Amino acid sequence: TAARPRILVARAVFPEVVNKLAQHFDVEANLADDIWPRDEFIRRLQGKQGVFTTGGERIDADVLKACPDLKICANMAVGYNNFDVPAMTAAGVLATNAPGVLTETTADMGFALLMAAARRVTEGEHFLRAGQWDRWAYDMLIGQDVHGSTLGIIGMGRIGQAIARRGALGFGMNVIYHNRARLPEGDEAAVKARYVSKEELLKTADHVVLVVPYSKESHHTIGAAELALMKPTAVLVNIARGGIVDDAALAKALREDRIAAAGLDVFEGEPKVHPDLLACSNVVLTPHIGSATVPTRKAMANLAADNLIGYLTEGKPVTPLNPEVMAGR
Ligand code: 8YV
Numbered sequence: 001t002a003a004r005p006r007i008l009v010a011r012a013v014f015p016e017v018v019n020k021l022a023q024h025f026d027v028e029a030n031l032a033d034d035i036w037p038r039d040e041f042i043r044r045l046q047g048k049q050g051v052f053t054t055g056g057e058r059i060d061a062d063v064l065k066a067c068p069d070l071k072i073c074a075n076m077a078v079g080y081n082n083f084d085v086p087a088m089t090a091a092g093v094l095a096t097n098a099p100g101v102l103t104e105t106t107a108d109m110g111f112a113l114l115m116a117a118a119r120r121v122t123e124g125e126h127f128l129r130a131g132q133w134d135r136w137a138y139d140m141l142i143g144q145d146v147h148g149s150t151l152g153i154i155g156m157g158r159i160g161q162a163i164a165r166r167g168a169l170g171f172g173m174n175v176i177y178h179n180r181a182r183l184p185e186g187d188e189a190a191v192k193a194r195y196v197s198k199e200e201l202l203k204t205a206d207h208v209v210l211v212v213p214y215s216k217e218s219h220h221t222i223g224a225a226e227l228a229l230m231k232p233t234a235v236l237v238n239i240a241r242g243g244i245v246d247d248a249a250l251a252k253a254l255r256e257d258r259i260a261a262a263g264l265d266v267f268e269g270e271p272k273v274h275p276d277l278l279a280c281s282n283v284v285l286t287p288h289i290g291s292a293t294v295p296t297r298k299a300m301a302n303l304a305a306d307n308l309i310g311y312l313t314e315g316k317p318v319t320p321l322n323p324e325v326m327a328g329r
Helices: 015-022 038-045 061-066 085-090 103-118 121-129 158-170 185-191 198-204 224-229 247-255 294-314
Strands: 006-009 026-029 050-053 072-075 094-096 150-154 174-178 193-195 207-210 235-238 261-264 283-285
Touching (some): 006 015, 015 026, 015 294, 050 294, 061 085, 072 294, 085 094, 094 294, 103 121, 103 207, 103 283, 150 198, 158 174, 158 185, 158 193, 174 198, 198 224, 224 247, 247 261
Parallel strands (some): 006 026, 006 050, 150 174, 150 207, 235 261
16 A cells, blocks of 8 residues: 655644544644744655644745645644745645634634723723722723624624624624625625725724734734724724734824724734733733634644545545645646
């Protein structure tokens, strides 16, 4: 029988998923609690046909050149800005991501951050724990309403639509959105959202949620100029990617109370967080945990594994990003 394909699991992941991969492949798995330095990653990737990545491993022309045996990179994430897909396609390497399985969980996190920021939940907890709660006051930790307000969603893919449904159906919100492409009428009706320009959205939304993929074009979708258009009572939520927001400009707007608050799960240069954001009390900060529930992370890991298994054993990946490489196989 032919030798089993060799794969690299670039970061520690559920043992049951590594075991499933080991039924089909010779697996070299990272057991440490962080990604390998890039030179070590490349060295270990040499001679492998597949790699299981988790978003921190950059796959670009240099990696592809150093690893000519590579056939597939399976990302355990819906975002794939760590992949240079055109370079992968040119090298005949399949890219897969993990869409769909984290949609509702990530939309929940968007609402968690919106609610927490608007209602000052974490600020209130810090206040209480610090022993500062000694009386009632009419204006103690008063915030903004979420229910019944106008929700502006920038990025109307799967997660944006899941947020729209929550807003319209659960919170009685008036939902407006901006996206590269307007949704077909039926989809718009299903999520009860109205398409507007980015400028109109920023001016009229009571709260703004960002759910766009990161690219050169979406870099700093929200900077000083956009923040200046927002209402002083508005909450801004970023559950997409660091770099969609200019974090320094946001910290300045928060410090000067030019918007009410923000809820951020992702940061420019994470896991480092801009010190000016850390100094603001009107921002809720979470460490990129939008998809972090047990069932969802298991589903993401299994989907990435199934892409490797499907492609390397039968040529049938589940969620390919550049299926055109299969035509040339
Ligand atoms: C992941 C994410 O946890 O899916 C994405 O794009 O950002 C998160 O769900 C992260 O990328 C690591 O896999």
